[in-house]
Amino acid sequence: MSTDRAALMATVLTLLRAIAPEVEPGTLAPERPLRQQVDLDSMDWLNFLLSLHERFGVSIPESDYAGLVCLNDVVNYLQARLK
DSSP, rough: OOOHHHHHHEEEEEEEHHHHOOOOOOGTTTTTTTHOOOOOOHHHHHHHHHHHHHHHHHOOOOGGGGGGGGGHHHHHHHHHHHO
């Protein structure tokens, strides 16, 4: 699995669009809270995190959820665990 940041970001955005098809990736600010930008409810957010686990094979314990706020957080988290 590539840990290239651009490739990870593209895959994360693809997974996000599977949960929220109305999302326009070009309008998202990677440093702003993602759930506010996309208006995901808690079930959508959980489904998004589960899709990350399935796609990347990275376990995301519930204790880490609070640290995954913006796109940058998600990509950094994945990058650190895919090395």
